[in-house]
Structure formats: structure tokens, C-alpha cells
Amino acid sequence: MANNNVTTALKSCDDFDVESIRKDFPILNIKVGDKPLTYLDNAASSQMPQQVIDRWIHYQTAQHANINRAVHYLSEIATDAYEDARRKVQQFVNAREDREIIFTSGTTDSINLVMHGYGRQFIQADDEIILTTLEHHSNIVPWQMLAKEKGAVIRVVPVNDHGELDIDAYEKLFNERTKFVGLIHVSNALGTINPIKRMINYAHQQDIPVLIDGAQAAPHMAINVQDLDCDFYTFSAHKLCGPTGIGMLYGKSALLEAMQPFKGGGDMITSVTFEKTTYADIPHKFEAGTPPIAGAIGFGAAIDYLNMIGLDRIAAYESKLLDYATERFLDIKGAKILGTAAHKTAVLSFVLDGIHPHDIGTILNHDGIAIRTGHHCAQPVMQRFNVPATSRASFAFYNNESEVETLIKGIKAVQKVFL
Amino acid sequence: MDNTKSLYQEVILDHNRKPRNYGTLEHPSHHAVGHNPLCGDHLDLSLQVENDQINYIAFHGESCAICKASASMMTTAVKGKTRATAETLIEEFRQMAMGKLDLNHPHQLGRLTVFSGIRDLPTRVKCAILPWHTLHAALNALTSISTEADNDPIQSPSGNT
Ligand SMILES: Cc1ncc(COP(=O)(O)O)c(C=O)c1O
Numbered sequence: 001m002a003n004n005n006v007t008t009a010l011k012s013c014d015d016f017d018v019e020s021i022r023k024d025f026p027i028l029n030i031k032v033g034d035k036p037l038t039y040l041d042n043a044a045s046s047q048m049p050q051q052v053i054d055r056w057i058h059y060q061t062a063q064h065a066n067i068n069r070a071v072h073y074l075s076e077i078a079t080d081a082y083e084d085a086r087r088k089v090q091q092f093v094n095a096r097e098d099r100e101i102i103f104t105s106g107t108t109d110s111i112n113l114v115m116h117g118y119g120r121q122f123i124q125a126d127d128e129i130i131l132t133t134l135e136h137h138s139n140i141v142p143w144q145m146l147a148k149e150k151g152a153v154i155r156v157v158p159v160n161d162h163g164e165l166d167i168d169a170y171e172k173l174f175n176e177r178t179k180f181v182g183l184i185h186v187s188n189a190l191g192t193i194n195p196i197k198r199m200i201n202y203a204h205q206q207d208i209p210v211l212i213d214g215a216q217a218a219p220h221m222a223i224n225v226q227d228l229d230c231d232f233y234t235f236s237a238h239k240l241c242g243p244t245g246i247g248m249l250y251g252k253s254a255l256l257e258a259m260q261p262f263k264g265g266g267d268m269i270t271s272v273t274f275e276k277t278t279y280a281d282i283p284h285k286f287e288a289g290t291p292p293i294a295g296a297i298g299f300g301a302a303i304d305y306l307n308m309i310g311l312d313r314i315a316a317y318e319s320k321l322l323d324y325a326t327e328r329f330l331d332i333k334g335a336k337i338l339g340t341a342a343h344k345t346a347v348l349s350f351v352l353d354g355i356h357p358h359d360i361g362t363i364l365n366h367d368g369i370a371i372r373t374g375h376h377c378a379q380p381v382m383q384r385f386n387v388p389a390t391s392r393a394s395f396a397f398y399n400n401e402s403e404v405e406t407l408i409k410g411i412k413a414v415q416k417v418f419l
Numbered sequence: 420m421d422n423t424k425s426l427y428q429e430v431i432l433d434h435n436r437k438p439r440n441y442g443t444l445e446h447p448s449h450h451a452v453g454h455n456p457l458c459g460d461h462l463d464l465s466l467q468v469e470n471d472q473i474n475y476i477a478f479h480g481e482s483c484a485i486c487k488a489s490a491s492m493m494t495t496a497v498k499g500k501t502r503a504t505a506e507t508l509i510e511e512f513r514q515m516a517m518g519k520l521d522l523n524h525p526h527q528l529g530r531l532t533v534f535s536g537i538r539d540l541p542t543r544v545k546c547a548i549l550p551w552h553t554l555h556a557a558l559n560a561l562t563s564i565s566t567e568a569d570n571d572p573i574q575s576p577s578g579n580t
Contacts, residue, residue, distance in 0.1 A: 355484075356460075356484060359484045362543055375458075382459070389459055418432070
């Protein structure tokens with residue numbers, strides 16, 4: 001995150017050996033029909049390296065049992081591995097304590113947890129919740145459900161034509177009724193990196209807690225929740241070379257302790273009678289039932305893998321790849337990139353004159369190219385830019401320049417079909 | 420796979436560039452709007468039906484090439500036909516798009532069989548079917564339909580990430 005880190009990393013970018021990294025990802029060798037796969041849908045879900053697959057297999061072959069319940073050998077190993085994964089996540093985001101990390105099924109689940117556990121307890125009628133135009137539906141819909149239930153109001157931060165948040169407007173939205181702020185760290189539809197540290201700081205001057213949706217940030221840059229001072233931070237493992245069905249929620253311990261549990265059941269209690277239940281301490285208070293143990297362990301392995309490569313090096317490499325792709329895009333007549341923020345992750349959301357995104361996606365698929373077409377679960381962004389849908393190529397650190405060329409060639413071929 | 424290119428080349432190009440019966444009718448007797456929430460597409464269809472015969476039909480809207488070509492070809496196929504024939508075509512087209520129609524058996528689809536390849540593109544089946552759903556809705560006085568509606572054979576939530 002610190003700028004000087006990026007500059008030193010950029011210098012070392014030349015030793016970023018993408019070709020040897022690609023060998024870690026078996027799926028990159030598959031064919032789509034007779035074409036090699038060009039996987040550019042990483043913002044939807046990224047691929048898994050062999051190291052994570054191996055860890056998963058090892059767990060299932062030699063370590064699986066339920067956790068926290070039994071005194072037998074396997075249960076102890078599984079419990080240790082699960083809690084070890086929690087510490088990996090803790091260190092990955094630099095949280096103070098491991099009990100501030102809750103395993104959820106993903107970003108969507110985490111936000112719903114905060115809505116139920118915090119929102120329903122602390123947000124009342126006429127209170128205001130600030131969100132941004134860039135939010136993914138998962139950081140809109142839960143708050144709308146809460147607003148409807150409580151009679152609360154949602155206020156929305158506008159974006160400019162580049163897809164950057166209007167920070168002045170954001171600050172003006174605050175008033176004595178403001179009770180909560182939800183911010184997307186990086187836009188999944190446009191790639192905009194939002195100045196969340198500054199925005200968190202402003203909210204805290206008015207004593208308002210802030211939740212950060214980091215689903216599109218954590219895979220691409222080092223996250224430091226203490227430095228950001230956010231109250232909640234969340235992301236999903238599957239966008240970060242890990243498995244589906246698992247994600248994390250960071251919350252400041254004082255807040256998590258004050259919150260009511262989201263789901264009730266086993267593993268989240270210290271005692272139960274029909275008169276009264278005493279809840280377990282955090283994080284277990286929020287992890288009712290048998291969690292995705294294998295998923296958490298795979299999540300931990302994905303973090304190990306990313307750490308081995310280095311988030312700063314990943315950020316530097318991807319930024320170079322984005323510059324390259326953006327420049328190559330100039331070659332395509334009638335193409336317009338949506339989202340031209342000064343600070344962006346490697347996402348190219350685009351529209352082509354006279355060609356519908358779904359036709360683009362279908363024809364590119366014919367050439368083995370996987371991109372996303374549609375509204376990307378961010379319909380307010382589409383409305384802001386007056387398009388029903390876009391085509392989105394989203395890159396990961398295992399993509400290379402020749403894949404950018406394949407994309408450019410593919411798009412030109414699409415245009416030829418429609419000529 | 421190869422169906423993709425042939426599908427686009429044979430049909431879409433012509434009907435996408437020069438959609439037939441594109442526009443609106445001044446005094447429609449039947450009208451419906453179809454939506455595809457997956458891509459935000461919509462299709463406005465009006466008809467003039469007299470004595471059970473479709474005398475005029477017109478469509479407009481915003482949609483992908485597959486949807487537009489399907490709508491264009493649909494209008495030419497049902498114009499001048501009876502309601503009953505239109506309903507048969509609707510049913511046959513839907514069955515074909517879902518890969519459930521045996522094209523070796525007698526059917527009335529004629530040139531519309533160029534859309535048979537759509538069954539290999541499950542995410543695009545809705546695009547091809549939308550005009551036909553909309554026609555069905557118009558003929559049965561349902562004013563607005565969506566490909567996400569209950570009667571849709573291919574249920575799937577709208578989009579992701
Ligand atoms: C910015 C953003 N937030 C939230 C989500 C939801 O994540 P998940 O589907 O893993 O819960 C996604 C992606 O799907 C996303 O891109």
C-alpha cells in the first residue's frame with residue numbers, strides 16, 4: 001500500500017517470472033474446444049495453484065475430522081489446522097488478534113453477518129447508512145433489507161465519469177443521523193481503487209463505523225487493517241486462489257463483542273438450557289455449526305502461496321500488465337473503456353460500438369477466451385454509465401502479455417463478424 | 420463450438436443489420452414487453468390480430484444480436500398466420516432451443532432451425548427465446564414478461580460478480 005513499496009517492487013518486476021508461475025496452475029493448460037484457455041475472468045473467481053490443491057488433498061487424505069468437539073487424534077489435527085488458517089488470515093491482513101477473524105462462507109455472508117449482528121442492533125428508524133454507487137449488490141441488498149425493516153435511509157456517494165468516488169460529496173452526506181458506512185475497496189465492475197483510508201478517517205471523526213468490502217482488493221494488494229483502521233473488512237477466498245465456500249470477516253474485537261450472533265446453533269455457545277443460552281466468545285460466537293474446515297485450510301494455503309510470491313510484487317506486475325492492456329486497447333476502433341480512474345486494478349470493462357456484450361462474450365468463448373459480460377452484480381454502476389451491460393476482462397498475476405494479445409485479436413475478430 | 424460461428428454468420432448478420440418488421444404499430448390489438456434481467460435487454464412487441472389472424476406485427480427494443488435476429492425472423496414467420504399456428508411455432512421454437520425437439524420429425528419451423536445450435540450455448544438460450552415468450556404473452560394478454568418468470572423453463576439467477 002505504501003507508495004515506496006510499489007516503486008521498489010516495480011524495479012524488481014523484471015524478475016517476476018510469470019511463465020514459471022503459470023506452471024503452478026494446472027487449469028491453465030486446458031483447451032476450450034481446440035483453443036488454449038485464455039482465462040480473463042479472475043474478478044469473478046480466480047484459479048487454484050497446485051500447492052493449494054495439494055494441501056486440500058492432504059487434509060482430506062490424512063487430517064479430516066470435525067473440529068472443537070472430540071479429543072481424538074484427527075479432531076485435534078483438524079482443529080489445529082483450522083485455527084492455524086485463522087492465524088494466517090490474521091497475519092495476511094495484519095489484525096491485532098486472531099479472534100478478530102471470523103470464517104464466513106464469503107463476502108456476501110460476511111456483510112449479512114454485519115447487517116444482522118451490528119445493523120439490526122444499532123441502526124434505528126431514520127438513521128442513515130452511507131454506501132457508494134460502486135458497491136456490488138452484496139453490499140447494497142442487505143442494507144436495503146435492514147433499511148426496510150427499520151425505516152432507515154440509504155445515502156449514496158456519486159462517482160465521476162472516470163469511475164472515481166466524489167469524496168467531497170461523500171463528506172457532505174454525513175449528518176447527525178449517519179450511523180454506518182459501507183465502502184467497496186476496489187470496484188469489481190470498473191477496477192477503481194477507492195481512497196478508503198481517507199474515507200475511513202473522515203467517518204471516524206464523526207464516530208461512525210466503516211465496513212470495507214475488500215473482495216476485489218485482497219487478491220491484488222497488501223491489506224493492513226490496523227493501518228486502515230477500518231471497523232470491518234471482508235473478502236472471499238475464491239478470488240484469491242483459494243476454494244469457494246469460505247471467506248473472512250475482520251472486525252475490531254470490541255465491536256464483535258458488542259454484536260449479537262448472526263446464526264444460532266452448535267459450536268457458538270458455552271452453555272444451553274431451554275431457559276437460557278450463553279454464547280461463546282468471539283470468533284466462535286459467529287461460527288455456528290460445522291464450518292467449512294477444508295475450505296479454511298485451503299484458504300490458509302492460498303495465503304501461503306500469495307505470500308510466497310509477494311503481494312507487492314503481484315501489485316506491481318499487474319499494474320504493468322494493465323498499462324500494457326490499456327495501451328493495446330487503443331488499437332481497437334469503436335471500443336470504449338469504462339472506468340479510467342487514476343488508481344485501478346487490472347480490470348478492463350469495455351463496450352464496443354454496435355455490438356452487445358453477450359455477443360462479444362459468446363464469440364470470444366469460441367476462441368477460448370473467458371471474460372465476463374453483463375452487469376457484474378453492480379447495476380447502479382451500469383445505470384451511472386448508461387449502459388445495460390459491459391464486457392469485462394479481469395487479470396491476475398498469472399496472466400501474461402500474450403494473453404492480452406489473444407484478447408485484442410479476439411475482439412477484432414468479433415468486430416469482423418459484425419462488419 | 421463450431422455452431423457459434425455458423426449461428427452468427429448465417430442468421431445474425433443479416434437480421435441484426437436489417438431487422439424485419441422493426442418499429443411500432445399505430446393501433447395494435449395486442450402488445451407485450453419482454454425483459455431479460457440477465458443482460459438488461461428488453462423487447463417491445465405489438466400485433467394487429469383480426470379474425471384470429473396476425474395481420475401486422477412489429478418489434479423494437481434493445482437486445483443482443485441473437486435476440487434481435489430471433490425476433491426479426493419470428494415476425495416474418497408469424498405474419499399472416501393464425502394464432503394457432505403462432506402458438507405451435509412458439510412451442511416448437513422453445514423445445515428446439517432447449518434441445519428437446521427432434522428435428523428429424525415433422526415440424527413447422529422452416530428456416531428458424533438455424534437457431535438449433537443455440538442449445539449448445541445454454542447461457543444464450545434465453546436471448547433466443549425472449550421474443551417468443553413475448554409473443555406468447557402478447558397473444559394471451561399478459562402485458563409484461565420476464566425470462567426470469569415462473570413459467571420460464573430455464574431458471575437461473577441473474578448474473579454474478
Ligand atoms: C466487490 C465484491 N463484493 C462482493 C462480492 C461477493 O463475493 P461472494 O460471491 O464471494 O460472496 C464480489 C464478487 O462476487 C465482489 O466482486
